[in-house]
Amino acid sequence: MNIFEDIRKIIIDVAISMGIEDKNILNKITSEPPKDETHGDIATNIALLSSKILNKNPKEIAADIIILIKKNEYIYEAKIAGPGFINLYLDKAILYECCRTVLCYKNKYGKSNYGNLEKVNIEYVSANPTGPMHIGHARGAVFGDSLANLLEYVGYHITREYYINDSGQQIVNLAKSVYLRYLEILNNKKEIFKDDLYPGEYLIPVAQNIINHYGDKFLNSDEIEWLDTFKKISISSMMDLIKDDLSSINIHHDVFTSEEFLKSNGFIEKVVKILNENNMIYEGVLAPPKGLKKEDWKSRPQLLFKSTAFGDDVDRPLKKSDNSWTYFAVDAAYHYEKFLRNYSSIINIWGADHGGYIKRIEGIIKSFPSSTINFDVKLCQLVNLNSDGKPVKMSKRAGNFVTMKSVVDAVGADVLRFIMLTRKNDAPLDFDILKVQEQSKDNPVYYVQYANIRINSLYKKAISLGIDLNKDIDNIDFELLDNTFELNLIKIISKWPRQVEAAAKANEPHRITFYLNDLASAFHYSWSLGNTNSELRYIVKDNIKLTTARLSLAKIVKIILFSGLSIIGVKPAEDLS
């Protein structure tokens, strides 16, 4: 049940009965809560939209509509406002019906078939398998996973995917770094790690593991003899490490696609063939980049993709000077492989530093024959990690960057996940390890969780008073909930399905967090009224009917809190601890 959609259908029926059949107009009809609550429950723009087609001024049309729409039992008042808006005032009955619906559907309230079970692929994290996850990875991870939950909630079929960059020079460097650790252990002396190697101590156990299996077999051998073995073991160890990290914040991918696999199974050749057939590839010479000094620039003909046809700055090379494929060529192959899997949407979650990469990949996808696929890239901005207001220093070079695991150990997975969604993805985020652990309203995690805790304490008290918490829905007198604070709370609850759908349409899971904050705020307010007036408490002595109704309202709040928190992947806190 989505009140706004229900009313919208009623408005559309009225429009049709007045002879408005243009679908362009019908689709634009709004049914939304006005900013100011004194202007009613729902505002619609129908009269403004139809003034041209009916050749009348909007206010006249509005007057006609009002007569028709007031016949509906749920609308007790309708007023013209401003240039021709219609403000609708809903009968409280519809709000009480909403309460019953929530209790009846419980955690299914707000779920929908909006997505029609269409297949959506969300690729997120995809951290290079060269070390543990750091705090920056965590943002994309939480964002992607919560978006997946959100889209699932509104009826999409989601594939959670991870792209493993298990190829190229960085993997050679990884293997070399492990080899140095191998030498260190066997020779018992320190080695020097050059700039592009990985000096982190997390590679020591990997080397030890190799020693356990192979002993000193590779001690005095040439690189060609040990490289492949070291690569293979290092990659799988690093992926285990990363999967453990992900698991600690409850993230589990369905599909891991390997770059090496795409390379060795002919996908690059396939995508190049397709692009060639569609005339998107040519042999050409790129101009040197302007305004940037590139000393080693050499002008030469290259195999290029026409990404400028899609708004990119320059066409992008598919082959390097040594005639091997570029990273971009493999990525094109990857997106072709995803394309073959028949998704209706492909969503990529990337760090903001990859912004310049979007257009060329978008171009690739649009180049596929009869491609109707939706493609969206969500960029996650930096996370500034602080401790009590002071920045935590990170030095990747020294190998002591702040790992995600250390933050999870400090604050817990729930707090980490929540905080990561307290900003929209394209705004930078400040994360203060100490402040997020405070138990106060300054801490958004705690503020929302405390609402749930208070509801639990209500239950405990109710049970001790012998009140039946599982009364038949039909026997609950919601009509007794007639105070402003109660009605406001119900109105916020009635907006839940609408909020979820809007968040899903925009691929913006942070909206769920903001909604939860609003809901918690309305609940805390309603609770605080009981401080000064015991008649306004949730549990009112000697009034079992009112108490039951209010406890049911609290239960509804708890249900929505649960649903919202589960989308962002956070467990509700049950008590103070």
Added chain:
RNA sequence: GCACCUGUAGCUCAGCUGGAUUAGAGCGUUGCCCUCCGAAGGCAGAGGUCGUAGGUUCGAAUCCUACCAGGUGCACCA
């Protein structure tokens, strides 16, 4: 130099994809509300020409253009 992102209250940010009367929160600030049994909370006040200038329209923080400021990225690396 080019592309993308951002610019809303002293600070940190929302703003439901074009809606209106008074642009909203939190922090900070100024006041107020418990003789612990519901204050880990609540209420109220002050604080804004929505970066600037044009444009589109019945209507713009939201769309378009140009500028300004900050961030990110700019053959063949991944």
